[in-house]
Amino acid sequence: MAAFVIGGIIGAYCVWVLRKKYRDLRDGHACCGCGGDCRGCRQK
């Protein structure tokens, strides 16, 4: 059960990271190297 829950959380997180990375690259947030996290990019 523990393995199922922890594995599920890790899996979901991986999917979230990959989706975010894909969108960052597609939307050009890689420009400042922040991956879309800097305030400049967030305010765009």
Add this chain to the structure above:
Amino acid sequence: MSTKELTIGFVGNPNCGKTTLFNAYTGANLKVANWPGVTVEKKEGAMRLHDETYRLVDLPGTYSLTSYTMEETVTRQYILSDDVDVIVDVVDASALERNLYLTLQLMELGKPVVLALNMMDIVQERGMEIDFHRLPEMLGIPCVPVSARRRTGLEILIHTVAHHQDKALGEKIIHHHDPEESRHKDAEEHHKYYAMVYSDEIEDKIDEIGERLKEAYPDMENLRWHAIKILENDQEVKERHPLDLTDLLDQDYEKEIINQKFGFIEEVIGECVANRTRKAESTDRTDRLLTHPVLGLPVFLLIMGLVFFLTFTVGDWLKGYFEIALDWLTEAAVGGLTAVGAGEMLISLITNGIIAGVGGILTFLPNIFILFLALAFLEDSGYMARVAYVMDGIMGRIGLSGRAFLPMLLGFGCTVPAVMASRVLEDRRDRMKTILITPFMSCSARLPIYVMFSELFFGERAMIVAFSMYVLGLFMAILSAFVMKFLDRGRESDMLLIELPEYKTPNAHTIYVYVSEKVKDYLSKAGTTIFVASIVMWLVMNFGFHGYTSDMDQSFGAALGRVLVPVFAPIGLGYWQIVLALISGIAAKEVVVSSCSVLFGIGNVTTEAGMANLFGLLGSMGFGPLNACALMVFCLLYVPCMAAVATIRRETGSWRWTGAMAAFQLTVAWVTAFAVYQAGSWFL
């Protein structure tokens, strides 16, 4: 409460503090450096003051509003659009003479302009005095002294902007030449409303062209600016608004217009600035050594050597504490997972996959922190601009503009913004060449690889080995450009026109912003890209054709690695684990290190015990110092990370170029590693 949002465009010469001012207003943490060309695309932010919302736009630095370079074009097109309500012309008050040239051009655009006299702290330090009563009288626009670094005058500036938003032509100019001296028919009108009035001959032409433009384009706004641009032979304006002026344009008036503008600037400076000849003597004295034609380069290498000394000594001392924490975390995780009854596979995933991968990378944080702290000091003090100046001669000889070295310098931090910064280059071919060689500059992500492998195999000489990688990267970039020069014969490179800013004490806030952003990037990369890459690597290494396996030799990874071993064997890297680590490094270069943890099944490879374990394992495989050297060389030169490749694709606009560049970098990496390994085998 007003519902209309005012858009303010920050325009100014490169390195006059636009971005610092923008950051001060918006709280954004955009990259700031004490050298020109940092902002290559416009950035937007917002701020609220007294219940009003202001939209702020930080534009690339530009010396003029011609349309020769990409940043000038970006700035001009944006200002000309309806999007911007008020222009804030940020000028370096300590170098007013040079900065006012752009001011005069902005005023001619016919939009409201407010002059922000930045760097007033330097003006005061130097004992200069500016007459703030006379200056707005002569220019006909409001002039507000500010200091973005010390955050003074910021509210007054926005207040002025709000009040000035409708005054496109400003108030009547108080100071003007005596129109009686002029025979021009509208002289009096001109002198009332335009600060910059040209000679009668040029004013006649402006009026005549203005009238013809009005006939041909009745809806055209700001006829005067268009007429001046046509007189200056501006190709973009001429193409957009074709007009037959063969009877009127007997010569090119661009030089004459520039000269007259500088004539007026001289007049303004003469009346408004006192004690301007006092130069910072310390800057001159320091520059005599730092930009010396012969000593300049060795001094640069010495300074970079010192940066590495600090990165290794202080960084490693701090790293020790991180390693202790990592060991503790691993033990706690194993204990906790066993207590909740997790199986062998999950414990392996978390300890050998995630903690070993992500944690291993986190232990390098002190080294990265020290490296960026030192680079931030060098940039903010004004030294990096000198490096570009020193390199100008070398760049010229290898057929590249001296400007190309600016993006290359950024490459020491991260390849992604470095590739973006190649936009400062006017010529497309120069840009392509720069994008091609910039990844050879060793980015900070490669530092953990050097730290680990050099310490593992070179002991006390680790620092020299790691430093030599940086020098080799620089050398390979120069060599590649030199080879390309022969393939691209007959082209003259442009000379570098770079401002050497005043040396200044680095600003604590700028350093803090710079370093904290880099640390945040590093942590975020560890928690995202490296996290996922470690898990993927763990999956590849723990699953095979028969499902879960604890014997890595039976895994998918081993099978894939073995296929490629023959390609890597001649360069001393014919081990399937190393091959796999190199492939994983394309996700992010640090992953090469975290993969070693997973690949060799060592819990925490970066700790002392882990490194001893790895050293033993590699030694038993026949992997020695020479192989380590070849590995570092290959990591330095092969395809940059995924984010960098995506940026190259965006900047070149072509997958073919991107593919060709990746192939070029792979080839250079393989050939250089081959040369190092084979030559080394010969001697050792």
